[in-house]
């Protein structure tokens with residue numbers, strides 16, 4: 001089977017899928033995401049949405065949407081920060097796109113004050129200006145992987161041998177080869193690996209169409225690069241350690257770097273795409289240092305050290321600061337000539 005088919009089964013199988021059966025977050029889980037590192041992350045995103053809502057004429061009814069909200073931490077912090085603008089809270093309804101029944105339960109208890117509506121996919125989001133955040137969501141979407149051989153691109157497949165699951169190279173060209181961008185093929189050398197994520201492109205296209213038709217804005221934050229290097233980025237993670245993603249399907253997180261240049265190439269006319277900029281640039285521009293020092297004002301020395309180290313983890317160049325990128329979508333008609341907040345140099 002293709003890696004994409006394997007990934008979809010391993011992550012989302014209704015009974016055995018990784019995101020269907022467990023809560024993988026936190027110290028006792030498999031990974032920690034930015035909202036778990038510091039409340040400041042979600043708060044600044046909340047303020048981004050308040051500013052964007054004002055920028056776009058304060059629509060009387062709007063959706064505040066999160067794709068893959070995990071434990072609901074980011075949304076909780078964003079909504080708390082948004083209390084500075086009661087008129088924004090009055091206008092919005094909260095929508096969560098989440099497939100995991102386990103995580104939906106946690107989100108329900110975290111966000112009960114806001115009566116969220118859950119969606120299995122973006123297809124059922126309301127037809128109104130939606131303000132959408134996707135943090136570490138796109139990296140979990142199924143990818144196809146290819147190796148460049150003397151016969152051209154050949155897809156890497158998941159097969160089975162007497163020792164268990166293993167990767168093998170397709171002997172023939174598979175249909176998805178046609179989706180590899182010409183620029184990548186022109187520069188390819190034997191042995192190069194490239195990855196494509198049709199699911200990310202079509203999701204991005206749906207978000208962009210929503211923004212064109214209804215207004216609103218979307219913010220995509222994930223790890224990846226603007227120009228993807230010719231190497232494999234697919235990885236497994238278990239208990240905060242790298243793990244072969246073929247081992248124990250359904251028990252290991254599987255993700256790949258997001259190819260921001262592929263997303264940008266897919267932007268339809270009439271939509272403005274901002275960035276990607278680094279998470280460091282975005283959070284500094286949104287005022288992470290000021291917010292952290294406000295938090296530290298009444299903190300003990302131990303708490304101050306914790307706040308410092310958490311912020312450093314979010315913006316430190318050798319930590320999440322440059323690996324993670326931020327991209328925004330706005331409607332070409334709505335946006336004034338200046339940049340959205342956080343994207344100003």
Ligand SMILES: C[S@@+](CC[C@H](N)C(=O)[O-])C[C@H]1O[C@@H](n2cnc3c(N)ncnc32)[C@H](O)[C@@H]1O
Nearest residue numbers: 019033035068069070097098099100135136140
């Ligand atoms: C890595 S977590 C990110 C969580 C959260 N955004 C954060 O920053 O902590 C991925 C989230 O997306 C959800 N998810 C993964 N694939 C999904 C899909 N195809 N449709 C809907 N939700 C999905 C998972 O259940 C989980 O809530």
